[in-house]
Amino acid sequence: MSAVNSYATPQDGQPAPFAIPTDLLIGNAWIASSTGKRIDILDPANEQVITSVADANVAEGIAAVDAAAAAAAAWAATPPRKRADILLACFHGMMEQQEWLAQLISIENGKALTDARGEVAYAAEFFRWYAEEAVRITGDLSLSPSGANRILVQYQPIGIALLITPWNFPAAMATRKIAPALAAGCTCILKPAEETPLTALAVAEIMRRAGVPDGVVNVLNTSDPGPLCSAILHDPRVRKLSFTGSTEVGRILLREAADSVISSSMELGGNAPFLILDDANLDDAIEGAMIAKMRNAGEACTAANRFYVQRGIHDAFVAKLVDRMGAMKMGPGLADGTQCGAMINRAAIDKIESLVADAVAKGARIELGGETPAGGGFFYPPSVLSNVQPGSEILHTEVFGPVAAIIPFDDPEEAIALANATEYGLAAYVYSDNLKRALQIAERIECGMVAVNRGLVSDAAAPFGGVKQSGLGREGAHHGLLEYCEAKYIAVSW
Numbered sequence: 001m002s003a004v005n006s007y008a009t010p011q012d013g014q015p016a017p018f019a020i021p022t023d024l025l026i027g028n029a030w031i032a033s034s035t036g037k038r039i040d041i042l043d044p045a046n047e048q049v050i051t052s053v054a055d056a057n058v059a060e061g062i063a064a065v066d067a068a069a070a071a072a073a074a075w076a077a078t079p080p081r082k083r084a085d086i087l088l089a090c091f092h093g094m095m096e097q098q099e100w101l102a103q104l105i106s107i108e109n110g111k112a113l114t115d116a117r118g119e120v121a122y123a124a125e126f127f128r129w130y131a132e133e134a135v136r137i138t139g140d141l142s143l144s145p146s147g148a149n150r151i152l153v154q155y156q157p158i159g160i161a162l163l164i165t166p167w168n169f170p171a172a173m174a175t176r177k178i179a180p181a182l183a184a185g186c187t188c189i190l191k192p193a194e195e196t197p198l199t200a201l202a203v204a205e206i207m208r209r210a211g212v213p214d215g216v217v218n219v220l221n222t223s224d225p226g227p228l229c230s231a232i233l234h235d236p237r238v239r240k241l242s243f244t245g246s247t248e249v250g251r252i253l254l255r256e257a258a259d260s261v262i263s264s265s266m267e268l269g270g271n272a273p274f275l276i277l278d279d280a281n282l283d284d285a286i287e288g289a290m291i292a293k294m295r296n297a298g299e300a301c302t303a304a305n306r307f308y309v310q311r312g313i314h315d316a317f318v319a320k321l322v323d324r325m326g327a328m329k330m331g332p333g334l335a336d337g338t339q340c341g342a343m344i345n346r347a348a349i350d351k352i353e354s355l356v357a358d359a360v361a362k363g364a365r366i367e368l369g370g371e372t373p374a375g376g377g378f379f380y381p382p383s384v385l386s387n388v389q390p391g392s393e394i395l396h397t398e399v400f401g402p403v404a405a406i407i408p409f410d411d412p413e414e415a416i417a418l419a420n421a422t423e424y425g426l427a428a429y430v431y432s433d434n435l436k437r438a439l440q441i442a443e444r445i446e447c448g449m450v451a452v453n454r455g456l457v458s459d460a461a462a463p464f465g466g467v468k469q470s471g472l473g474r475e476g477a478h479h480g481l482l483e484y485c486e487a488k489y490i491a492v493s494w
């Protein structure tokens with residue numbers, strides 16, 4: 001524990017503002033698990049244990065529901081302006097600790113400090129955005145078509161929410177759920193990923209210090225999420241599930257939620273295509289490709305997974321991408337100048353290796369990287385594969401790492417068909433200097449978000465989410481708030 005707190009001392013010498021909690025947050029207190037069990041947390045850059053956190057059991061899951069239920073009525077009745085003020089204090093609380101939090105993220109997740117700093121700013125922005133939304137939950141009033149009565153529609157908090165988050169953005173995935181839940185007037189239970197619990201625990205402590213009342217946010221870590229989450233979802237007081245993670249686990253949770261007909265928002269896997277047309281500006285496309293592929297070292301559900309490049313620009317694009325990715329510095333997230341940090345764990349490296357081996361066996365050419373370095377830490381170098389053949393696994397599976405798979409095409413119709421040939425539909429990227437063509441293509445790609453001549457879609461003010469098996473519902477924007485509200489219709493005669 002002390003190791004984490006001393007690591008997480010900003011370079012400017014400011015001490016950590018508080019000791020990072022490692023227990024369960026239930027109601028008004030941090031408590032150890034009744035079983036005494038702990039989960040070891042590894043630093044992916046050196047595979048050393050950095051600390052451990054309390055491992056919650058099912059009874060503690062229900063205790064968290066009790067705490068969320070006890071706080072629910074008062075929080076729902078808290079004036080929106082007051083909820084907004086608290087959320088704004090959470091934004092400032094996070095930004096005041098940006099450097100320290102970024103270091104913590106970097107230590108437990110492995111990402112480069114520059115990526116981690118960006119994540120803290122993005123994560124905090126959800127607090128600011130939803131502070132602004134909290135006072136703008138408007139309803140509707142209309143006359144029924146028959147003229148017999150008024151139709152009054154009011155948005156009410158949906159109820160207690162279970163929020164399950166992944167390890168790739170340990171701060172942002174938490175705040176993207178907590179902030180709209182609180183803005184809407186809901187109380188919640190956060191279940192962070194077992195690989196990266198510390199950031200969520202630190203954010204929860206910042207929220208407490210910013211004035212979030214006891215029981216409004218509860219945090220449980222567990223080594224066995226299935227039974228714990230199932231018990232919470234079968235408690236009739238719980239009315240909302242918001243999950244970010246794999247499609248496979250999303251399907252399990254949807255089945256669990258079905259038993260009590262719980263409203264479910266799902267942000268699941270992606271397999272983003274990145275289309276570059278001959279008339280694209282090459283330098284712009286490279287800039288965009290670097291962000292879409294290499295932000296977070298490729299560990300993002302929006303990461304470009306497949307580059308479809310029109311024949312006329314193909315060779316120049318491959319050569320420039322190899323130059324740029326080849327110049328990136330790989331290393332521990334906190335080391336000076338690191339641009340590509342460690343992957344999360346050994347399983348991630350195994351998956352990348354097997355996808356690259358499969359692509360190469362089917363005819364792909366390794367233009368850069370493609371080999372796991374010797375030594376400790378979960379590292380995989382920036383890699384470029386060209387001539388990737390149809391049927392290669394890497395075109396159908398999220399690589400979730402720093403590997404760019406490139407496929408040439410002749411006719412844009414062919415590229416659109418290839419882009420849509422997946423069960424996923426989260427993000428896509430299109431580069432063309434002909435905006436009319438780019439927008440026509442954007443409309444035809446089956447996904448929830450398209451970046452046109454940009455390498456980044458994420459924005460707290462925009463609706464984030466997927467179609468097909470990439471998910472249900474949206475996070476961010478006003479859409480994200482409505483996921484935590486129920487429309488109450490009152491028929492009135494006057």
Ligand code: ADP
Nearest residue numbers: 164165166192193194225226229244245246249
């Ligand atoms: P990844 O493959 O990226 O680790 P997962 O979908 O396995 O993604 O995990 C995302 C989140 O879902 C994590 O918080 C994890 O603990 C949680 N999780 C995994 N399995 C279950 C389950 N059966 N029930 C509830 N949560 C789960």
